[in-house]
Amino acid sequence: MYTAEIVTVGDEILIGQIVDTNSAWMANELNLAGVKVNRITSISDNAEAIIRALSEAEKNADIILITGGLGPTNDDITKKVLAGYFGSTRMIVHEPSLKFIESFFIKRGIVMNELNKQQAEVPDCCTVIPNNHGTAPGMWFEKGKTVCVSMPGVPSEMMKMLPDVLALLKKKIVLPEIFHKTLMTYGIPESELAKKIEIWENSLPNDVALAYLPNIETGVKLRLSTYVSGGKQIIEEEFSKLVTVLGKYAYGYEPDTLESVLGELLLEKVATVATAESCTGGRIAHRITSVSGSSAYFKGGIVAYSNEVKANVLGVDPADIEKFGAVSSEIARQMAEGARKTLNADYAVSTTGVAGPTGGTVTKPVGLCWFGIATPDGITTFSRNFIGDRHGNIAAASSVALNALRLRLIEKSYSY
Numbered sequence: 001m002y003t004a005e006i007v008t009v010g011d012e013i014l015i016g017q018i019v020d021t022n023s024a025w026m027a028n029e030l031n032l033a034g035v036k037v038n039r040i041t042s043i044s045d046n047a048e049a050i051i052r053a054l055s056e057a058e059k060n061a062d063i064i065l066i067t068g069g070l071g072p073t074n075d076d077i078t079k080k081v082l083a084g085y086f087g088s089t090r091m092i093v094h095e096p097s098l099k100f101i102e103s104f105f106i107k108r109g110i111v112m113n114e115l116n117k118q119q120a121e122v123p124d125c126c127t128v129i130p131n132n133h134g135t136a137p138g139m140w141f142e143k144g145k146t147v148c149v150s151m152p153g154v155p156s157e158m159m160k161m162l163p164d165v166l167a168l169l170k171k172k173i174v175l176p177e178i179f180h181k182t183l184m185t186y187g188i189p190e191s192e193l194a195k196k197i198e199i200w201e202n203s204l205p206n207d208v209a210l211a212y213l214p215n216i217e218t219g220v221k222l223r224l225s226t227y228v229s230g231g232k233q234i235i236e237e238e239f240s241k242l243v244t245v246l247g248k249y250a251y252g253y254e255p256d257t258l259e260s261v262l263g264e265l266l267l268e269k270v271a272t273v274a275t276a277e278s279c280t281g282g283r284i285a286h287r288i289t290s291v292s293g294s295s296a297y298f299k300g301g302i303v304a305y306s307n308e309v310k311a312n313v314l315g316v317d318p319a320d321i322e323k324f325g326a327v328s329s330e331i332a333r334q335m336a337e338g339a340r341k342t343l344n345a346d347y348a349v350s351t352t353g354v355a356g357p358t359g360g361t362v363t364k365p366v367g368l369c370w371f372g373i374a375t376p377d378g379i380t381t382f383s384r385n386f387i388g389d390r391h392g393n394i395a396a397a398s399s400v401a402l403n404a405l406r407l408r409l410i411e412k413s414y415s416y
Contacts, residue, residue, distance in 0.1 A: 001176055001227065004030050005057035006040045009050060009068035009078050010153055013042045022067050022158055033166050034175035034227070035063060045069055050081045058146050063169065068153030070136035072115035079123070079139070082150055086141045088123035095120075097128060097137045104135055129164055133157045140168065147172070179231040182254035183239055185246060186219030186403045193220055193249070200238075200245055208234060216388065217395045219403075221254065248407060258402040259287040265409040266297035271346040273405065275301035276314055276339035278326065279353035279369055283398040299343040304335060314338030327352050327364050329381040336372030337379055347408070348374040349401045355393045369397045373404055380408075 006026055012018045020042055027037045038061055043049040050069075057064045069078030083091065098120035105112040119135045122128055129138030129149070134157040141148040149165050151158045169175070185193060190212055194201075201210055207228045213221035222242070224235045243250045252261050266273060275285045285301030288294055302313055307326055310316040316334040324330045335350035353369030360366035367386040372379060384400055386393040 002035050002062045002173060003038045003060070004035045004063040004065060005038055005061040007050075007053045007057060007064065007066040008040075008042045008153070009045060009066065010042070011044050011075075013068075014044055022153065022155055025155070025159060026065055026067075026162060029162055029166070030063075030065075032178065032180065033169070034178040035169075045075050045077060047077060047081050050078060051085060054082075054085055054148065058143065058148075062146060062173075064146065064148040065165070066148065066150045067158055070119070070150065070152050072119055072135070078150060079121075082139065082141065082148070083123035083125075086123065086125050086143060086148070088125045090124050091121040092124050093120050094122050094128045094137060096130065097122075100130070100132065101135045127168075129161060129168075131157055131161060133160045138165070140165075176227050177229055177231065178225070178227050179235055180223060180225045181232075181235050181239060182213070182221050182223040183242060183246075183250055184219060184221055184252045184254060184256050185249045186251055186258060186399065187407075188220070188246075188249045190214045190220050193222075197222075197242060197245055200242055204238060205234060207231070208238060216392055217399050218257065219251075219399070223254075248410070251403075251406060257287075257291075258399055258406060260291050262288070262402055262406050262409070263291045263294055263297060265406060266347075267293075269346075269409065271409075272297050272299050272344075274299040274339045274343035274345035274348040275401075276335040276348060276350040276372075277301060277303050278305055278310070278335070278351055279355045280351045280394050280397050280401070281305065281355075283394050284349065284351070284401050287398055287402065299345040302339055302342070310335060310338075314342065325364065327354055327368060327370060329370055329383070332370035332372035332381045333379050334372075336374035336381075340374040346376060347405060348372075349405050350374075351397055351401055353393075353397065355390045355397075357390060367393055369393070369400075371397075371401055371404060373408055375408060 006023045008020050008023055013020050023040045030037055041053050043053050069076045101116060101120055122139055127140040129140055131137045134152055134154055136152045138161050139150045151161050207226055209225045211223045213223060224238060226234055277284055282303045288298050304310040304314050307321050311318045314335050315338040316331055320330050332350050332352050336348045340348035350372035351369055354360050354364060354366050356366035370381060370383045372381050386396050
């Protein structure tokens with residue numbers, strides 16, 4: 001199998017100013033194409049660091065993908081360093097790139113300066129990869145058996161350019177057949193999941209690899225991979241067996257999400273849903289409405305953060321808030337039913353809890369959340385104790401709420 005190394009250039013990555021999303025995306029695309037990524041490295045805008053990274057990558061990989069440092073300012077030095085490293089004798093103007101850059105600025109009504117024009121200059125030893133979404137062209141270098149491709153660090157530009165890079169690679173080398181598929185699960189901890197599917201896992205064919213990918217919002221993903229001919233059929237058959245084993249815990253295949261699956265169920269039942277949120281602050285409504293077409297089934301959401309809003313908008317009894325506290329089964333029940341009636345929905349979900357890090361007590365600690373599920377058949381409440389930070393608790397609570405609605409809609413003998 002051919003191997004690759006990814007090198008991202010930019011001080012902004014190393015100081016934490018931005019998150020390196022490029023590497024994750026490229027690694028996924030390379031893997032799908034049959035190229036194994038050996039290493040991902042982030043380095044500073046420094047000539048010595050770039051040369052050292054290239055030298056090390058050249059020893060260990062067939063393909064080097066480098067992003068960043070192709071801008072028009074003095075701190076963008078990647079192109080100059082690459083020119084020297086790969087033995088360029090001079091820089092030349094790539095006329096098609098220059099014409100594109102000129103039109104790029106004309107369309108935006110911006111005056112083009114000399115620095116912008118210089119972006120069309122490339123080392124004479126490279127093959128230019130057009131950038132139809134920005135001003136920095138990509139560059140393809142070859143040294144011995146190693147291919148090095150330099151691409152812009154702007155994610156949108158890199159993502160549009162990589163398919164062209166992969167097409168060029170496939171012309172040069174024969175990439176192996178590869179197939180991945182990921183099953184989405186929720187509501188079962190990773191260790192418990194492993195025990196539940198142990199027999200199935202131990203019987204997997206030798207040429208099929210299983211990976212566990214836990215996530216606080218999506219649950220535990222189970223990815224099967226194979227690099228053999230006919231691997232797709234093998235994986236489909238194995239997942240068919242696994243879904244039977246997992247039952248309600250399996251909710252779809254990537255890129256399915258809890259919110260997208262919930263939406264499909266609501267559409268099937270021609271049903272609507274509403275939300276009443278306190279501790280989750282609108283996170284559930286946001287996730288539901290992130291799905292295109294959600295207006296067909298989402299009535300609306302009420303962020304009842306204060307007791308006043310709980311009482312005046314959702315109809316929660318102030319006496320019950322005083323008696324049981326806002327974080328309680330009784331209030332979750334009234335919030336859910338209040339949202340269902342107020343927004344005229346078939347189903348509603350509510351949350352009320354202590355997201356943290358402050359506000360907890362001995363009886364109602366940080367991380368405690370009560371949920372309410374209101375349906376045409378009645379109301380159910382249940383609680384969870386989360387152990388993350390504020391953001392983690394909110395994320396986890398929103399997923400539990402969406403999953404609870406999903407379980408209710410599939411009409412199984414469910415427990416939350």
